Amino acid sequence: MKKLILLALTLFALKSNATVHTVNNAPNGGAQFTTINDAINAAVMGDTIYVHGSPLVYAAFNVTDKKLTIIGPGWAPQKNNAVRAIVASAIIRNSTASIPTKTSNGTEIQGLVFNGAVSISLNSVLDVSVSNMRIDRCEFRGGIDIVYGASNYIIENCYITGSLARVTLGSTSSYSNFLFQNNIFRIGNFNNGFIANFINVSNFIFSHNLFMTDAPGSGGSNASNALARNLTFSNNIFININLNTGIEFSTFNNNLTYYPTIAALPAPWAAGNVANNSDGGGNLSNVNPQMAAQTAINIGADNPIADFTIAAGPANNSGNDSKDLGLLFDATGSLNWASARGARLPFIFSMNIINPTVSPGTNLNVEVTAKKNN
DSSP states (O other): HHHHHHHHHHHOOTTHHHSSEOOSSSTOOOOOOHHHHHEEEEEEEOOEEOOOSSSSSSSEEESSOOOOOOOOOOOOOTTTTTOOEESEEEEEEEETBTTTTTTOOTTTEEOEEEOOOOSSOOOOEEOOOOSEEEEEEEEEOOOOEOOOOOEEEEEESOEEETTTTTTTEEETEEEEEEEEEEEEEESSOOOSSSEOBSHHHHEEEEEEEEEEESTTTTOOOBSSSEEEEEEEEEEEESEEEEEEESSESSSEESSSOOOOOOOOOOTTTTTTTOOOOOEEEEOOOSSOOOOOHHHHHHTTTTOOSSSSOOOOSSTTTTTSSSSOOOSOOSSSSSOHHHHHTSSSOOOOEEEESSOOOOTTTTTOEEEEEOOOOO
């Protein structure tokens, strides 16, 4: 039992200089709080909130003028009796009272599943932008809205899916230094584009992502819902995606398009294209990438734990980094889709009581197996 208690303490010792708050909304969940907002209200700048997996959907939460790290178990945790932390929606904002010691800048969101939209800043005269954010290992079914200008974002290892699988920016705001890497963007049931209002942007990079759809129609699902400019696409795979509508003045390096269920579309980087896109080299047009689960991927199956690996073929080791195109499966580090499904926290994978019946004065033997994702 001492070992079990020690392991539990280790799970929550995330940062030596920050307080960790726990949330579980299930009956008798055993955490400090039953709502995420209550934990946020109790937290101070730099604290961490660990949201337990639960069979109940968590109510929406709001972070205002407070840098926090909020961590859930992941979008498909690999453990016995795996339960996700599903949240209705969220708002992360800075008010006009925001100052360096009272700001949401630098907030991190990891391992949560959002049914509704995540809004970063509000379309209000009472808000200012939120910058320096990291969003990792989350699932989004209601999209991400970043209303005011912002900079220095990393969005990685995420599953962005559904009829609202879109990242939307403010049409009149300016943005810089955004990296989208090792994500799946999947349109479901409706052709609305993965991005919107990517107009006043600089240093926007999409690297090693998979774009797919279950609703390509006859002309493919549009990549952009509205005009998008000055983007860099490197090492991505696009299945039944129309990159010729809305994307302009952008650079393509080592990408692959494939149209298994519709007529092939012209390459967006083709010489003389009217959108003024540039061919940086290494691109492949209408070529089968030969992922292990290619048949399911061709129809945009809603299955983020399918086998997206590439053992051979034109996409194998064809990136400008000599890695496979599409999702990453790095042997070390955090960019491995196979382990991106779960949080990076150590977790109890299984617990077994060896001798459930004990006599007075004898020991209760508990076997605990713990694991950790990269």
